[in-house]
Amino acid sequence: MNKKQKIIIAVMAVIGLLLAAWILAPKQAGESHDDHGHDGKEKAPAKAAAAPPAGELAHADGEVPEKIVLDAAQVKAAGIALAAAAPAKISVVTSLPGEIRFNEDRTAHVVPKLAGVVMEVHADLGQSVKQGQVLAVIASSGLSDQRSELLSAQRRLALASTTLEREKRLWQDKISAEQDYLQAQQAMSEAEIAVQNARQKLSAIGAGVGSGTGSGSGKNLNRLELRAPFSGVVMEKHLAQGEAVKEDAIVFTLSDLSTVWAEIAVPPRDLNLMRVGETVTVKATAFAAEAKGKIIYVGELLGEQTRTAKARVALANPDRAWRPGLFITVDVLSGSANRNANAADAAVAVASDAVQMVEERPVVFVETAGGFLAQPVKLGRSDGKMTEVLAGLKPGVRYVATGSFVLKAELGKDSAEHTH
Structure with a gap:
């Protein structure tokens, strides 16, 4: 083989290689397309998160919430009621600190009004007493003097009455002069005035004539009975048998605890919310209890130290759960049924009882289809009845308004089963 033939063979080999490369190029591109495509034959990519079915909502992080399946019988047994998320007016609630106080209109300080020595004590600290019940008995010389004065006035009145009758007969029979008859009339009038005066003195200190004095025996003239002015509870007691007490000493403090006052410290910026007659919600800070009450007083002056005004709420206390000295908070609505103009508009709102805490975040x-989902939400304002939803829920979505705590319990059971 000569040199020319070798050159021809080499050129043909090169041309063949180029043709082979040109033919194989589309196939390799296709194989590369298959490697990066979505057919999953060569390399299976990570599966994308499945979208929730139509009408269902997803968590904020894209994860589909777990469904709680309950049949119609279970829903009825659990007392679950549904409602639709919708716009609403949310009244802004302002919470103010306060304290339970005695109802001063139904609190009395019992004083003897006369000095003496304690003979008997019939009421103990914390005891419930009825109106007119004897609390204690005091021996008082001052009372004895006043009763003696009344007895003397009564005797003079009886004598004046007899004298008047006699002088009247003598004057009518023309035996005595008319002047004697007129003097007898004057003596009778003065005796009546003296008796009335003595009775009023005894009435002013709450004492009667005394047992036995009506028959003239004059027994127990010094016996002073201290009685309850109204039904209530003995809150303070400052006397003992045999103790000498002064006329102005507070020996008992009695209070009717069927009603109490909630006294509130109101800063100037919130005074416009406090209106006499408005209904507010009183909540205890030491335990779970709340009640409704009406504002009965709003102070006009600010305290020099606190720079707040005082307001009072009348609170019914039939079970005596609201004890004086208990710290409380009072929720005042800036917008109520008759002042909706002051309430804030919420684009989406749900019943406050529908909100539950799951894994330290609020859910509704x-x-x-076939159950319920725990939908995380972002909450806004609340007036205790309705709560604003800022994110996570659209208007018209049906949610569990009553009985949501049952679903929360079911969700907790499912989580525990998956953990094990």
């Missing part, structure tokens, strides 16, 4: 259980 929404209705879905």
